[in-house]
Amino acid sequence: MAACLPPTLFSIPELVHSILLHLPVRDLLRVQRVCRLWKETTDHSLALQRKLFFVPVANADQEPECNPLLREVFPPWFPNHYHDSSDIPFSDDFSPGDLCKTLKWYTDEYRRMRVLSPEASWRRMFPVQPPPARIEEIYTEGGCSCFYRIAKGVIREHFQHLQEPGITMGFLWDVGIHVLEEKWEPKTLGLHWHMFPFIPTEESFKDVHFSRWIEELGPVRNVITMDVRWSNDCYPSGACPSGLSVGYFDPDIIKWDFDEDGNPGV
Structure with missing residues (x-):
């Protein structure tokens, strides 16, 4: 034409x-x-x-919209439906190994190199418009037959500039992959998109976990939380790289409420 x-x-x-x-x-x-x-x-x-999705929308109060391209390229990171209540709403569980299998571009070496390039344009994109303001908290929970640990992490204050003017997909990816690869295997990672309101269905009320869902999700707000579950033998061999890291990630970005010896207040 x-x-x-x-x-x-x-x-x-x-x-x-x-x-x-x-x-x-x-x-x-x-x-x-x-x-x-x-x-x-x-x-x-x-x-x-x-x-x-490179610049925030002018109206910060508009109804949230997922980035269609990122949703296509990284499907496990996004909910199947905005108001899906078949599981913990707006959460997808995956391990590094399982995640690789779901990404169509991962098995193609050329495409994988392009996607995982530090200069790839998707890293500057927002996953949702209006963009999530921050990763509010990162929860880890798990253990072995010897001990069980529940910990909470936040982005350190002097790294908050990495979340301005909102969370990019690159930052969300780097934090999530780092947490998945760190120390323990196997793991699952749940992403909770709190900017989407939870709409209960008839089936929701029948589920014994419904009240816990509501409590965990809390009110609608423009943040994301991560929920990591892990389990291990008492003498783990250590985590294996997933092959999904884009580059070096500074672990000091995350402030945990325990240290390497299990003491609180790091």
């Missing part, structure tokens, strides 16, 4: 901008390679940057 149009038609910035606004996120990323005008139009348009 483009061949039948006047050659100058797609050189009009206003028209280009109008066309780009109607493209899906994936296509909008791709068409920036067409020419300099299309790239510059996308880079300098707040509306297009918001559509790409």
Whole structure:
């Protein structure tokens, strides 16, 4: 169709901008390679940057919307349905090994290298618009026949700038993969998206865990929590790398309420 149009038609910035606004996120990323005008139009348009989940939406009170591209590329990190109550709402459990099997790009070495590049554009994207304000807390719970530990972690104050102006997918990924790979195996990681209101169904009220779900989720707020469950033999061999890390992660970013010897207050 483009061949039948006047050659100058797609050189009009206003028209280009109008066309780009109607493209899906994936296509909008791709068409920036067409020419300099299309790239510059996308880079300098707040509306297009918001559509790409690079810039927060203007209305912070709008109904939350998951990033469709990230949801496609990283399905375990997102709920199947905004109001799914078949399990703990807005949570997906996975181990590093299981996670690899669910990611279509992981088995293709070329695609894996591109996705896990530190410069990959998805790392700058917000997983949800409006973006989650922060990772509120990280819970770990588990043990072996010798002991059982429940701990809570938060992002240290002098690293809070990494969450401004909201959590990017890159930061969420780095924290989650680090926690999964650290020390103990096997693990599951639950992501709780508190910005989505929980809508109970008839089946929800029949479940004995329903009241606990409500208590854990708490009120709707613009934050994410992580819930890690783990178990081990008394003499574990140590965690194995998942192959999902993008690069070096500074473990000091997370402040735990215990130290290496199990003492509180680190």
